[in-house]
Amino acid sequence: MPASPAGQLRSIAIGVTDLDAAERFYNDTWRLETVAKTEDAVYLRGAGPFHHILALHRSVRPDVRHVTFSVATRADLDAIAARTPAAGGRLLSEPAAVDEPGGGTAVTIADPQGRILRFVHGDERHDARSHADAPSRITHVVFNSADVAAAQRFYEEALGFRLSDRTKIMAFMRCNSDHHSIALADSNADTLNHIAFVMPDLDAVMRGAGRMRDAGWPIEWGVGRHGPGNNVFAYFVGPDDFVIEYTADVLQVDDAYKVGGPSDWQWPPGRFDQWGVSQPPSERIKQAQKTIRFIEQ
Incomplete structure (x- = not known):
C-alpha cells in the first residue's frame, strides 16, 4: 500500500x-x-x-x-x-x-x-527487550463515532488511512501493514471504545488473562479470536473504567487484501468469535466502552 x-x-x-x-x-x-x-x-x-x-x-x-x-x-x-x-x-x-x-x-x-x-x-527509542508476558506496543485504538462515514473520510483524506474491513458496526482502518490501527465504531457519541496492547503470542494473552483474574480483574469478553484482523483477544475494564485488551496474532495485510463488507463477517446465532468459545461481552464492558471522552481543545 x-x-x-x-x-x-x-x-x-x-x-x-x-x-x-x-x-x-x-x-x-x-x-x-x-x-x-x-x-x-x-x-x-x-x-x-x-x-x-x-x-x-x-x-x-x-x-x-x-x-x-x-x-x-x-x-x-x-x-x-x-x-x-x-x-x-x-x-x-x-x-x-x-x-x-x-x-x-x-x-x-x-x-x-x-x-x-x-x-x-525524531522521538527517543529504547533497545527492544525480550519479555514473554509484556505488551510490546499498542496495536490499535477503537473510537466510537456518531458519524463513521465522516470520520472515515477524514482519516483517508488527511492521513492516508485505508479501509481494511467494514462490519455492521465498525470500520477497520490501516496506515501500515497492521490490519487496523484505528477502528471506528457506530455509536451515538464520540468516545473511546478501547485500547489494544499486543502480546508476543496466544500463550502470553492467556497468561495475562490469568494474571488479571488473579489480581481481581475479571475477563469481560473473551478469550476468543476476532474475524476482522484475525487477532486473539481478551478484554478487561481497568482503572477508571478504561477498556483495555490483550491481543496477539494481528493480521498483516498489503495491497492484495480484499476489503470485506458486513456480509463477510457474520457469526451463527449465539457465537461471538471465530472459535465459538467466547462468552458475549459483559454488561459492564458495554457500558464502559461508551463513557471515556477526549478533552476539548
Whole structure:
C-alpha cells in the first residue's frame, strides 16, 4: 500500500483519578515499565522500542488527552499539517519540539469529531527487550463515532488511512501493514471504545488473562479470536473504567487484501468469535466502552 504519513501508532495519553494506583496496576499487573515521571504524569514503556506507549496524567475525571503516531520523516509532519484543514480537521499546533519525556518534533491536530491526534518524528527509542508476558506496543485504538462515514473520510483524506474491513458496526482502518490501527465504531457519541496492547503470542494473552483474574480483574469478553484482523483477544475494564485488551496474532495485510463488507463477517446465532468459545461481552464492558471522552481543545 502507498505509505501513509501517519506511520505507526505509538502511544495514548489518558487522565486518571488516582495516579499512584494506576501506575501500580500498569506496572505490576499489566506489565508495562515506568520510564519517566513528572509531578503529575507517568510514562510507561512496553517491550518494544518506543520510549513510551502509555502516559498517565493526574486528572479529576477519566479522559483521553491525545493519541500519538510515530512518523518516518519531518516531511510527513508537514503533509499532515497541510492536509488536515482541507479534510475538515483542525490544526492545533504546527510542527514544534515536544515538551515531555521522549522528545521529538510533533504536529497536533483534532479530527472533525474532536479527537486529538499527535504525530511525532525524531522521538527517543529504547533497545527492544525480550519479555514473554509484556505488551510490546499498542496495536490499535477503537473510537466510537456518531458519524463513521465522516470520520472515515477524514482519516483517508488527511492521513492516508485505508479501509481494511467494514462490519455492521465498525470500520477497520490501516496506515501500515497492521490490519487496523484505528477502528471506528457506530455509536451515538464520540468516545473511546478501547485500547489494544499486543502480546508476543496466544500463550502470553492467556497468561495475562490469568494474571488479571488473579489480581481481581475479571475477563469481560473473551478469550476468543476476532474475524476482522484475525487477532486473539481478551478484554478487561481497568482503572477508571478504561477498556483495555490483550491481543496477539494481528493480521498483516498489503495491497492484495480484499476489503470485506458486513456480509463477510457474520457469526451463527449465539457465537461471538471465530472459535465459538467466547462468552458475549459483559454488561459492564458495554457500558464502559461508551463513557471515556477526549478533552476539548
